[in-house]
Amino acid sequence: MNIGPSIQIKGELQGDEDLTIDGRVEGKIELRDHNLTIGPNGKIKADLYANTIVIAGDVQGHAYAKERVEIAPTGRLNGDIAAPRITIADGAHFKGSVDMERVAETARKTPAPVKSSDEVRRIPEMKDDAKIQGTRL
Numbered sequence: 449m450n451i452g453p454s455i456q457i458k459g460e461l462q463g464d465e466d467l468t469i470d471g472r473v474e475g476k477i478e479l480r481d482h483n484l485t486i487g488p489n490g491k492i493k494a495d496l497y498a499n500t501i502v503i504a505g506d507v508q509g510h511a512y513a514k515e516r517v518e519i520a521p522t523g524r525l526n527g528d529i530a531a532p533r534i535t536i537a538d539g540a541h542f543k544g545s546v547d548m549e550r551v552a553e554t555a556r557k558t559p560a561p562v563k564s565s566d567e568v569r570r571i572p573e574m575k576d577d578a579k580i581q582g583t584r585l
Contacts, residue, residue: 453489470505488522510544
């Protein structure tokens with residue numbers, strides 16, 4: 449689906465398909481399992497939630513992606529990024545922070561990694577003469 453340069457939207461956009469925006473959107477854009485492209489004419493004041501986000505226009509808001517966020521050479525992002533992979537092209541403008549570990553609300557449900565400070569418990573070795581249910585080990 450495309451939102452052309454003459455379209456202006458205020459409010460929340462949600463959808464179950466890929467979306468390209470070349471118009472103006474203010475509010476929230478949520479495509480959780482789909483791809484979002486902000487075209488070179490796109491002017492966005494919203495938080496973005498999608499599988500992948502490509503920014504070639506102007507975005508003021510945070511970008512949360514399950515897979516990746518890409519800022520093209522013509523792209524501008526003033527906001528934070530939370531995604532496992534990011535690409536910022538030469539010439540792109542970015543002001544914000546990057547979190548590649550946490551993907552906020554769009555994160556996949558995976559177990560937390562073991563930290564070096566977590567306690568590791570060892571199972572004692574069994575001796576040769578140990579018996580389990582009458583079977584000699």
